[in-house]
Amino acid sequence: MHPSVAIRQLTLISSGADYFSGLTNISMNSRKPEHEDLKKERMKSTFNPLELTILLDGGREKTKIRRELESNFFLDPDLKDPVPIDFLSHKEMYEETIRKTCILYKKFLELKKSEDEFSAFRERAAMTIVSAILKDGNPFVMNTAMFITTLRRQATPEQQKKWLKRALDFKILGTYAQTELGHGTYIRGLETTAHYHPETQEFVINSPTLSSYKWWPGGMGHTANYAVVAAQLYTQEVHRGVHIFIVQLRDEETHEPMPGMKIGEIGTKFGMHTINNGFLAFQNVHIPRDQMLMKNAKVLEDGSYVKSPSDKLVYGTMIYVRVVMLQTCAYQLGLAATIAIRYSAVRRQSEMKPGEPEPQILDYRTQQYKLFPSLATSFAFRFTANWLWNLYNEIIVELEKGTLRRLPELHALCCCLKAVCTYEAAKGVETCRLACGGHGYMTCSNFSTLYGAATARCTYEGENTVMLLQTARYLLKAWQQAKEGVALPPTVAYLSRAVTGSTGLKSWQNTTESIVTAFQQVAASKIKSCADSMAKRMQMGISPTDTWNMTSIELAQCAEAHARAFIVEKSVSTIEGMHNVSAAMKSILTQLCELYAVYTLLNNKGDFLMFSSVTSSNIASIQQWMEMLLLELRPNAVGIVDGFDFHDAALSSTLGAWDGQVYERLFEAASQSPLNKESVNQSFHKYLKPFLKSSM
């Protein structure tokens, strides 16, 4: 018996064969026969991918629930596009999306209704499926993600009674209008005004300039009929800062914009084509006093202003949003890696050994070097996101008890993770696409949609550089405290060790322990170096603001190093803490975790040479370690991506389908082009023939 088959069987036995039975993946019912190369790959893997699936879902029952939900949504013929939307005009794309979105949400609401308890897992799984079907942007997304969230957080019980249930039931459709044409990340700069008039007990909302037009909110173009709107509040002729107002945008019967409002969509974009981003301008729009969200700050009838007791509460939601972003980064990188790895297993090119057939491109070391790190990164981000998710749930409990102690630490952590993970995910998706050559450039590979969504995340929910600098500010404070001997919270405790010089291992060894220490040494040294140059600049009489700006390139790099150290540490500790997995599974997860760390180290080797116990003489052996990991992962690459258990409909890719019949699928996709319905396009007779016949 081939050793790998033995291991495979062993895995099944050790985990209990029963455990895996009764779970059929509908992807397997793919209509084409399995490609021979993929079949061989699947025979080769040293573990049972289903064990990974169950591990990632969080249990056997959850895998079952998810697959049932997937069948329910993905096999529904009403949710298929008659023609791939990429061939449609911008307007047709919107109309087709609204059609599908209404059907989807109706289904989703019915599911919720039909069960006594629509579990959190089921709800999350269903929303992931919704996102997969509306992969180029969901025009309803802001209703759930921001409108309802804001009402829950900032509306009074009376306001919630009036609006929340209607929004939850999709009687009204809301969006979140904050960003303006001239104002993004810097919220204090918003220009929209809301003046309170005690005589009518109304706010009057205005967009005083073109740059104050609300710009970007998803679904605001032609879809939403309500919005929560951020505006500068003025009462009793005093400016009170930015507050949130609930505003009806369109008539519920006719959908016409309400009086005094100019509403439209902002045009075509790099990606997210169907999210229907909109603009909105106000001209003397009157709303009653009870439409300012007043759970915290309040405006009384006479215009007196009552301040919010605390504004840290908002951190909880930010952490939530960023954990979800991290999960999405991990998910999308997983999709990209799956597509590229399956394609690389069936694509053959060139001649590695004279006389032999063209090899699978997955056998090229350079190809493995492009793909496996993205696969590894997907796992590292997932482990980090899981840890944060658990933490978020602890924090929520603490918050309810009035404890805000851990918020600044975690807010700082989430800022840098948001930046690093969104950036790395986008880069990873692009690397996978480029590794698929020309065919990766086809829309039907699904890479362009994935990249369009992935790269957008670098900008929204806090621009990445701004995020990094927020974390850097926290890190500098923590460094100062460490120097003063103040005990630091867990995620920055390594700074105290750096101050005292007890940073751990003296000389480098190729172990995960060395790696974790080295990443923390680098982060601590970069923070120290920034603190020192800032001190020097201030001593030279440079103002604190100029000093900050002058040091900002390195400050952003500090925050990146902190994020990476955290991801590496959490990946290592997550795997160390896994006890209910087979030896084969654990070994693969360890390889992936090490690959993420070693690859990241080598890509930043200058920092490690300068600031950690890694020396020039270690680099060759670290490179060998990385290449060994690529080699070890090679036989399981297809098995691992099979373990993600992505439905073909979620992959939505000619190159990534389970069966691997890429050329047939590419040709079928081309056949769907409306241009191919006629052998000669009318432009020949109108333009081309007259030109060719007339030219000199």
Add this chain to the structure above:
Amino acid sequence: MHPSVAIRQLTLISSGADYFSGLTNISMNSRKPEHEDLKKERMKSTFNPLELTILLDGGREKTKIRRELESNFFLDPDLKDPVPIDFLSHKEMYEETIRKTCILYKKFLELKKSEDEFSAFRERAAMTIVSAILKDGNPFVMNTAMFITTLRRQATPEQQKKWLKRALDFKILGTYAQTELGHGTYIRGLETTAHYHPETQEFVINSPTLSSYKWWPGGMGHTANYAVVAAQLYTQEVHRGVHIFIVQLRDEETHEPMPGMKIGEIGTKFGMHTINNGFLAFQNVHIPRDQMLMKNAKVLEDGSYVKSPSDKLVYGTMIYVRVVMLQTCAYQLGLAATIAIRYSAVRRQSEMKPGEPEPQILDYRTQQYKLFPSLATSFAFRFTANWLWNLYNEIIVELEKGTLRRLPELHALCCCLKAVCTYEAAKGVETCRLACGGHGYMTCSNFSTLYGAATARCTYEGENTVMLLQTARYLLKAWQQAKEGVALPPTVAYLSRAVTGSTGLKSWQNTTESIVTAFQQVAASKIKSCADSMAKRMQMGISPTDTWNMTSIELAQCAEAHARAFIVEKSVSTIEGMHNVSAAMKSILTQLCELYAVYTLLNNKGDFLMFSSVTSSNIASIQQWMEMLLLELRPNAVGIVDGFDFHDAALSSTLGAWDGQVYERLFEAASQSPLNKESVNQSFHKYLKPFLKSSM
């Protein structure tokens, strides 16, 4: 007088004020008033941007010619899109593109006809303008770029007589059909067959498998009516390898595909939406014997095969294609940097100093760090491309004399430059886009089109990793020769110095001399390290092919290091060799050149710490040097991009127009959306209202 104004005047005087007169830029006739912030920036610059314009064009007369041509094309109302094509369906986009392309080429041909001498400069300039107007892909491009080139290179005089003039006059429209669905960079793997039948003196062409379908050729979908086709030749039942055949694809009168041919377009893509990439399958297509291109290899009437005397001649064309690619990389990076820098001069955000107005984002050091390196890279690539262009012209002369000696060196150089420059250009365009935040994500910023084109270049004309490995093979040979004491050609002469240990400076100094040496030290050491590990592996009994694959990650990195060393060296020597420029101009070009080098060094500092005289203790001062360059370039940033003298129509960007009225332009662009022509879209009545009214 403010010192910068003094310098500006000095520049004008020293260069001769007359020299700049009489050149008006039509971009200046932009319909909106100049944004105040840009006006101030333009006052600040320490040099006259027109001097840069003239320098880049290559002389005053050329600037004049180019601007006249631009007026002629860009102001033609027939060449404007009634609606921006991004709003159209895939099919409408194609039809609108054919309309414009026919008008464009008619104009272009008339220009050629109306002049006694249509100079090479004028022709190149006009073609650049054509590309700007057809920025998302020119469906005729393959006729000139590949069909005509191939006929010139490989057709006999008789064949040229029959086809070339018709192609040059656009009586027929050709494309180049090489790549197949299953076969890209590896040409020997092509599957299309051409069997010669002496009894009819015909070739019979077939596509034996789905993976042999021709796939990707530009214009092949519904536009071209002829193609040169690469196929495996069989005569006298012997396989003769890949040869080129001229094949009529469509009837000249009806445009219907010729018998036995299946033709269509391949569908939607990440970018290059209007280039009309096509597929093509043959079923027993008969063509006469004289339609194999027989300038080199020949098939005689009886089927006897006559080999080509040499196949190195093809290198000349490859060098040509890659020089053009480098020029395009430099051009597109320039466009991206212009858009992002102008936007960053008018965009204001956040609060740098308490109480002061929001600063221009161009004043943030982190923003300068994102934008100025791309600007610098654009110049570095341009200098490199210019040097190569001159060389190419020398080589052509040598070739005609039968001297092939320098071809392998230059072919190797062009391979790695193709890879590094296309990759860096794409990355630079993306960095500029991300630096423009949300608005950079809008199609109307033009970044998505620029990136779509830039990233495609990493794949076509030789996939980048394959290119790097080709160079690596040459470098290893050169290294071996260096060790044997063989004198090496100029571009790899530094390897001989590395072998003898005479690599120049002993200790690092912040000078360009140190930089050039350090880049060469890094490249040489990486090549040496690869050669050593390969030797070790082979000694262990590993086969040469496995050794090559095992070392390929590092081999690719060698070739990158070689390319970077070359770009740095050529940039430095180009500027050193400039004598007819003002001191102010030269100082700015020097800053840009140093920034490219220092930025690249810091981004690869691990290599420099390991392999050059740079030590850890130098890094802080190199970082300071880089930041000083950012600071020095800041006042001239807008001046430099003005100096590119890009017409607003070429920038095609709401964010990058000369006047800087970004918010007005964004709003106008949104107003063009067909969705915004109605206040309520029909999908409300059809889908949304029924859903909202019915939901629970």
